[in-house]
Amino acid sequence: xxxxxxxxxxxxxxxxxxxxxxxxxxxxxxxxxxxxxxxxxxxxxxxxxxxxxxxxxxxxxxxxxxxxxxxxxxxxxxxxxxxxxxxxxxxxxxxxxxxxxxxxxxxxxxxxxxxxxxxxxxxxxxxxxxxxxxxxxxxxxxxxxxxxxxxxxxxxxxxxxxxxxxxxxxxxxxxxxxxxxxxxxxxxxxxxxxxxxxxxxxxxxxxxxxxxxxxxxxxxxxxxxxxxxxxxxxxxxxxxxxxxxxxxxxxxxxxxxxxxxxxxxxxxxxxxxxxxxxxxxxxxxxxxxxxxxxxxxxxxxxxxxxxxxxxxxxxxxxxxxxxxxxxxxxxxxxxxxxxxxxxxxxxxxxxxxxxxxxxxxxxxxxxxxxxxxxxxxxxxxxxxxxxxxxxxxxxxxxxxxxxxxxxxxxxxxxxxxxxxxxxxxxxxxxxxxxxxxxxxxxxxxx
Numbered sequence: 092x093x094x095x096x097x098x099x100x101x102x103x104x105x106x107x108x109x110x111x112x113x114x115x116x117x118x119x120x121x122x123x124x125x126x127x128x129x130x131x132x133x134x135x136x137x138x139x140x141x142x143x144x145x146x147x148x149x150x151x152x153x154x155x156x157x158x159x160x161x162x163x164x165x166x167x168x169x170x171x172x173x174x175x176x177x178x179x180x181x182x183x184x185x186x187x188x189x190x191x192x193x194x195x196x197x198x199x200x201x202x203x204x205x206x207x208x209x210x211x212x213x214x215x216x217x218x219x220x221x222x223x224x225x226x227x228x229x230x231x232x233x234x235x236x237x238x239x240x241x242x243x244x245x246x247x248x249x250x251x252x253x254x255x256x257x258x259x260x261x262x263x264x265x266x267x268x269x270x271x272x273x274x275x276x277x278x279x280x281x282x283x284x285x286x287x288x289x290x291x292x293x294x295x296x297x298x299x300x301x302x303x304x305x306x307x308x309x310x311x312x313x314x315x316x317x318x319x320x321x322x323x324x325x326x327x328x329x330x331x332x333x334x335x336x337x338x339x340x341x342x343x344x345x346x347x348x349x350x351x352x353x354x355x356x357x358x359x360x361x362x363x364x365x366x367x368x369x370x371x372x373x374x375x376x377x378x379x380x381x382x383x384x385x386x387x388x389x390x391x392x393x394x395x396x397x398x399x400x401x402x403x404x405x406x407x408x409x410x411x412x413x414x415x416x417x418x419x420x421x422x423x424x425x426x427x428x429x430x431x432x433x434x435x436x437x438x439x440x441x442x443x444x445x446x447x448x449x450x451x452x453x454x455x456x457x458x459x460x461x462x463x464x465x466x467x468x469x470x471x472x473x474x475x476x477x478x479x480x481x482x483x484x485x486x487x488x489x490x491x492x493x494x495x496x497x498x499x500x501x502x503x504x505x506x507x508x509x510x511x512x513x514x515x516x517x518x519x520x521x522x523x524x525x526x527x528x529x530x531x532x533x534x535x536x537x
Contacts, residue, residue, distance in 0.1 A: 103131025253436030
């Protein structure tokens with residue numbers, strides 16, 4: 092039997108970040124991954140001069156944990172074009188600017204004057220009594236009124252989770268937003284106060300991306316880990332034996348002091364102790380399809396900005412579109428453009444089973460319809476994410492708490508990843524640092 096201090100199960104970004112952070116602190120760590128390639132959903136397609144990250148391909152920097160981690164990885168990072176500050180919502184066959192400030196909201200045509208007036212009253216409501224684990228829709232409608240609240244809820248749910256705001260838990264899915272009311276009694280007042288307190292010398296977070304796509308980040312992690320990364324190695328069981336853990340894999344057995352499970356809850360349920368596995372395995376996901384649409388600039392006449400989100404009731408199956416080449420020039424060949432179209436999600440989960448031809452046709456047709464332009468694509472890529480995006484629905488926080496409680500009986504067993512707490516790449520970096528702090532007994536968390 093092999094001996095190590097920590098076994099990390101899963102080589103997605105969560106497992107890779109955790110492993111390199113532990114290795115940085117001289118912890119003896121190995122990573123086992125069932126797939127033949129590391130990275131999980133973090134994959135990059137490079138073809139005919141196009142570069143398409145099949146999942147999230149950008150992140151906000153500076154970040155207290157992600158920034159130093161990327162620096163250690165020596166991955167070339169580029170900031171998004173300033174046009175990324177512009178974003179739209181598809182509403183009534185038009186792209187309407189998505190407001191980012193109170194002034195922009197007042198001038199916006201997304202909601203009417205009466206709805207704007209009701210939303211402006213939000214600071215007057217004060218801190219309301221406890222409403223339990225309410226949905227994102229309930230929370231925002233309570234604070235900003237039905238029309239403004241439901242619009243904001245759909246946009247937030249679609250943009251982050253491709254989810255349903257009537258099902259997502261406000262506190263679990265958007266904890267920072269939810270805490271604004273708890274701490275300040277007003278979402279708007281807390282945001283204004285926070286902006287005033289911003290440190291002048293620290294630049295506000297801005298979108299960045301690896302020039303080589305997320306595959307470059309995965310490759311850098313794999314290079315650091317070297318022989319400590321074991322691919323095509325499936326875990327059969329994880330058992331507590333005495334004061335240590337035994338991890339049985341298709342490549343042999345490992346004895347370790349700690350086991351870090353960095354795979355989705357439903358995957359982990361196959362080898363974890365039953366009392367731990369059953370609770371979080373109930374977490375649902377929203378399957379999505381990513382369609383890369385590329386072509387000559389003259390044939391893809393989209394505006395220069397981040398992209399747009401759609402609202403239900405528009406008759407569209409598109410969740411949102413990211414204008415990749417507008418933000419990052421190397422996403423398409425010179426004189427060409429590329430957009431990333433997201434289909435399916437909680438609204439239309441069945442789309443993940445449709446044919447490539449049907450999905451590509453819908454992506455191009457709805458892009459053309461929304462932009463009111465003729466679109467001629469010369470390059471297409473269709474990627475299905477059947478496992479989908481974890482949905483932090485009502486009851487998620489309670490399930491997470493029960494899972495944490497059950498882990499008390501299994502010292503050294505730790506669960507990480509986007510199935511539990513936060514789905515952003517920055518969340519994975521923070522999680523890795525906090526995990527390493529807990530295992531090594533240090534305290535480096537900012």
